[in-house]
Amino acid sequence: MNDILDKLNPAQKEAVETISGPVLILAGPGSGKTRVITHRIAYLIKVCKVNPRHILAVTFTNKASREMQERLSQLASSVAGSITMGTFHAICARILRADGTAIGVEAGFVIYDQDDQISLVKRAMQELNLDPKQHSPSAVLNQISTAKCQTFGPKDYIKRGRSYFEEVVGRVYERYQERLKSSNALDFDDLLMRTVELFRAHKAILERYQTRYVHVMVDEFQDTNLVQYELVKMISAKYRNLCVVGDPDQSIYSWRSADLRNILNFEKDYPEAKTILLGQNYRSSKTILDAASAVISTNKQRKPKELWTENDQGAPVTLAETYNEQEEAQFVVNEIEKLVSRQEAKLRDVAVMYRTNAQSRALEEAFIRYGTPYKLVAGTRFYERKEVKDVIAYMRLIQNPADDISLMRVINVPQRGIGERTVADLSIWAKPLGLSLYDALREISGQIAGDSQKVLFSPRTTKLLVDFFKMVEELKSRSQSSKLVDFFDRVVDSTGFREYILASPDGEDRWDNVMELRGVVKDYNELPPGEALSSLLEGVTLVSDVDSLKESTDTVTLITLHQAKGLEFPIVFIVGMEEGILPHIRSFDDPAQMEEERRLCYVGITRAKSRVYLVRAFRRNMMGGSNVNAPSRFLKDIPAALTTGSRPWKTEEKRIFQKEYEWAASPVTSEDESLPELQAGDAVRHAQFGEGVIIGAHPVRNDVEAIVAFKGIGVKKLLLSFAHLEKVE
DNA sequence: CGAAAGGCTCTTTTT
C-alpha cells in the first residue's frame, strides 16, 4: 500500500496525506499536480478505506478527467470507476437531470452553446425592438453571462442596473431567460447558476449531495468563477473536506469570469485551511524554468513563490526573427525537420503554440506544403462546423420539439423555400398563443385537415411548412424505435442533407465531417433509443477539442496557448511573439489584462521539457493589410544568458531596412541549383499569382522548392510538384 | 417572397 506514498517528495506526500479539513495546494508548473491528485484519491480509497462513492473530483476538461481515471485505475484498479469525476458543467448537468424538476427544469432539457446563445439574444432583442447595431448582441450576451457567473438572475440584475446599457441588458436578459425556459433549454452558465439555485431553494436536495460527497477536490482552482466556488462551498459545507489545487500564475480565463480572488477568499473562508506549496518542477530544464520565471516575475499582482528543479541546465531558449508569417511558418517546419532528422525528437514531441486561432493558417499551409504531418486542435472547432451543427440541430429538434433555436436553424436547410419572412410571420403568430414554433406548425397542419378559414400563408407556403412538419414527425417516430446510427442515417437522408452538402463548395470535406459525426454517434449505439439520443446530444455540447486530442499518432500538434494548459511537450514553439499578438492588442489599456497575457506566455513556456523556440515576424498580414509589429515585451524579460539566436530589439531597425530592401528589389541571385526544366532567371506564369521570375531553388524531401518573385505580389516559395509553373518566353 | 450577389465591418482566448 505504501507504493502510493513511495515515489512522492515531502510536499507531495503532505498533500496526499492531509485528507481532512480544507487544503489549498499551490502547484507550480510541472510539479506533479496530477500525480498528487490521483495519489490522494487512491490514498483515500485504499488506505483510509473511504467508499469511492463519497469522492467528488472536479476537473477543467473532460480529457483531464479521463486521464485521471486512467492513472487512478493503475493505482486502485477496481474502484476507480465509482467516484464522481468530471467538469463543473458535466456534473451540474447530471445533477439537474436528476433533481432539476424541483425548480422547474425538465429532465429532457437541451444545452445551448455559444452559437445558440447568440441566436437567442438576437431573437430576444428583435422581440424588444432593439437595434443590434446599437447594442452588439455579443456584448449583451457577455453581460448576461457575467451576471450568471455571479448568480444574478434577471431581477437581481435589473435592480442593480445603473447605466442605460445595463437597463437594456436587463430587459434582454429577462426575455432571454423566458425564451430559454419555453424552449426547454439551458445555456452553459445556467448549468452552474441553476444548480446553485436548486441547492438554495431545496435544502433537502443539497443535503443529499452534501452527505454523499464527503471528500471534494477541485483542480485548476485558479480558473474557477464565483458560481463554481459557491457550488463547491455548498456541497462541501457539511464535512469541510475540501481540497483545491491551483496556480495563480496560470490563471488565464478571467474573460470567462474566472476570478483569482477565489484563491484569496479560500484562505479567508477557511481560516483553518492548510496551504501546501509544490515548488519542485520535474518537467522542464533549468533554463526553461528560469526563462519562464523571468517572464512571470514582472507581474505586480502576484505572490512570488519559489520554484526549483533538479533537472539539467539544458539547451538555451532559441529566439528567432523572420520576415513575415509565411517565413515564420517555414522556419518552424524546417526546424522540426532538422530535429527529426537528427533524431532529437519525433513529430509527436513537438507542439506549436499561438495566441489566436487565425495564426494557425500560415502554419498549416507550410506543414501541408512540406508534407509534415500535423494535427490542429482548434481552428473551426469540430462541433461548431456548420454542417455538424445543422445535423445536431435536427436531432435536437426531434428530441425536444420546443427548441425554437434549432428549428429556426434547420427549417430551411437545405433550402426548401421557407424564407426569413415566413419564419418571422410564423413566430409572430405563435407568440401570443404561447406556442412553440413546432407546435405552431402542428396547428397549421391540423387546420389544413380541418379546413379552417383562417389563412395565414399562401397555399404554396403552407404546403412547404406542412411538408416540413410531416418529415420531422416521421423522423420523430423513427427515433423511438431505431438504433441511433440508423436514425442518424435516416435524418441525413430524408432531410436531403447529404445531396445538399455534397453539392456545396468543399462538399467532400464537409461530408467527411458529417461522417466523422456519424462515428461519434456509433459510440452511443448500444444504449436504448431514447436515452442514446439525449446522451449523445449532451456529449457533443460539453466536449471540447482538447478532449479528443489523441497521443497515438506521430504528428506535430498545433494548439492555442489557452488549450495547451495542462499539457506538456518535449519541444515547444511559440510563434507570434509580437506586440499586439502576444500580448494581444486588446490588453494594452488594462494592466490586469496585460498581466494575464504574461501568464499566458508563462503557461506556454512551462509546457516544454527540453527545448523552447520563441519566434516572431516583422510583418504580419492581418485583415487584408500588413502590419509591422515590434517584438513582444516578454522577449526582453528573458536574460540574454538563457537565449541563443538574435536579440531582435537591438538589430531591428537594421533588419527591417535590409529585409524590406531585399524584398522590394527581388534581385535575381545565383544561389540556385538548376531545375529539371526551369532555372533561375526564367520567367514563369502561375495560375493564381500571375507572372514572375524564378529567383532560386533547392531540393526538399523528394521535391524541389522554387523561390519565385511575382509581379505586384511578392516572393513566394512553391513546391514544383504542386505549383504547376508554366514557362514564359 | 426567396435566393444570389455585392458591400460592410471587425477580428482573443472557450466550458
Added chain:
DNA sequence: GAGCCTTTCG
C-alpha cells in the same frame, strides 16, 4: 478574409 447584412434579381 469571413461572416453578416443589405440590395438586387428572378
